[in-house]
Amino acid sequence: MGLPIPDRPPASAGLLDRYAAEHVTGALRSPHGCFYLLDGAVYCVEGGTAPGLDARLRVSGKVPAHGWEAARTTAGPHHAGARYLVGEGWLTQGELELCHLAALLDAAFFALPLPPEATSFTPGTVHWLGVVRRVSAAALQRATAHRRALLDRWQPWATVDTCPVVPVEPPRSGAAATGRQRRLLASADGRSTPYELARVLGLSAFVTLLDIRRLAAAGLVHLPRGPAGALPRRRPGARPAERPAASGERPAPTWQLPVPELFETADPDIALLVRLRTALEENL
Amino acid sequence: MPGIDQVLSQAMGIPGVLGAGLIDWTSGLTLGTAGRAPHADHEATAADTADVVQAVARNATFDTAGTTGPPLEDIIITTGGGYHLIRFVDTAFDSQTYLYLWLDRAQANLAVARLRLRELAAGLVSG
Numbered sequence: 001m002g003l004p005i006p007d008r009p010p011a012s013a014g015l016l017d018r019y020a021a022e023h024v025t026g027a028l029r030s031p032h033g034c035f036y037l038l039d040g041a042v043y044c045v046e047g048g049t050a051p052g053l054d055a056r057l058r059v060s061g062k063v064p065a066h067g068w069e070a071a072r073t074t075a076g077p078h079h080a081g082a083r084y085l086v087g088e089g090w091l092t093q094g095e096l097e098l099c100h101l102a103a104l105l106d107a108a109f110f111a112l113p114l115p116p117e118a119t120s121f122t123p124g125t126v127h128w129l130g131v132v133r134r135v136s137a138a139a140l141q142r143a144t145a146h147r148r149a150l151l152d153r154w155q156p157w158a159t160v161d162t163c164p165v166v167p168v169e170p171p172r173s174g175a176a177a178t179g180r181q182r183r184l185l186a187s188a189d190g191r192s193t194p195y196e197l198a199r200v201l202g203l204s205a206f207v208t209l210l211d212i213r214r215l216a217a218a219g220l221v222h223l224p225r226g227p228a229g230a231l232p233r234r235r236p237g238a239r240p241a242e243r244p245a246a247s248g249e250r251p252a253p254t255w256q257l258p259v260p261e262l263f264e265t266a267d268p269d270i271a272l273l274v275r276l277r278t279a280l281e282e283n284l
Numbered sequence: 285m286p287g288i289d290q291v292l293s294q295a296m297g298i299p300g301v302l303g304a305g306l307i308d309w310t311s312g313l314t315l316g317t318a319g320r321a322p323h324a325d326h327e328a329t330a331a332d333t334a335d336v337v338q339a340v341a342r343n344a345t346f347d348t349a350g351t352t353g354p355p356l357e358d359i360i361i362t363t364g365g366g367y368h369l370i371r372f373v374d375t376a377f378d379s380q381t382y383l384y385l386w387l388d389r390a391q392a393n394l395a396v397a398r399l400r401l402r403e404l405a406a407g408l409v410s411g
Contacts, residue, residue, distance in 0.1 A: 060377035093287040094408035095375065101315055102379040105308060133288070135313070139327075143311035146331070150310070150338075176344035179355050203378045207310060214342070 020137035033111025059202025154213035300392025
């Protein structure tokens, strides 16, 4: 007889679930974002961390600089801001829906879960853009959990999240970046953090974090130095990259370890282990 | 002017189509569906196809370096009974979505379906 499988502990229903269950209409304000609900479903999320719909449309050249303000002032009591943007011919209904949902997902990622002690609900409040498309609270939280899991696979490189992005020069041979990552590297001025790069380029802050962590793991972006004066901890099996490659042999690909003091390694055993771990974590 | 729902309903007019969806591949979030899904589960289909798309999109191998066009266009999976078509939606702003089409292999013409899906993806962003 097998052991009884314990019941999965009930997930504590978050604030968003509670308001969704009550089919409320209004605005939920929290420290990192404001959720607008219609009949319990989320139709708009705004936060300061990720670039909003306005930044995305402006940077991409879709909506002129004055267009957003014009939409806001002409929205009126019917909350027709979104209709105005489409009506002016700046973008199609499809583009509006896609961009709006992308901004909503990105803002929700940095605002969930809602802290109960610091979240307030204003019933009846409607966003001036109006309702473009709705997402159920359950689907939004599932999507956010999925994104969290993707980012957590690269947790060992999380130190790059809040530091200026500094590309490794010259780029290491053998490490290939996607077009998106190459664009990030080209825009990195050595002072901007991933969040700032996302804002300037009008990109998803979540995807930018993911890309910068991957670039750090591939050794294309510098890891921030540890606190000054701290002695590097000896790691069993680690050794400095001093083994010369036999002449005529291709240089073995090196991988950047998530330890700032031990910048990279040419030891094939360690490099293989790191690659294995990365591959395993990616396929968890 | 077509929105997501109109494009998906047009997708249902493609010969041999069983179901369609628009999905964000960084989260598996379904932005819209039409028709049926394998095992009658649109959510699971979105999660599974998003996994496939992530595996392709994160690799520089499939990225056309040095060209100005969109890096990825389609992913096609053929099975004994059906076709699964994934079409990336190319937008001027940053987004990570694809149109998904599930087709009955006996009824569908893969080349026709691919061209029609390409038109629909373009129509979504050009009106």
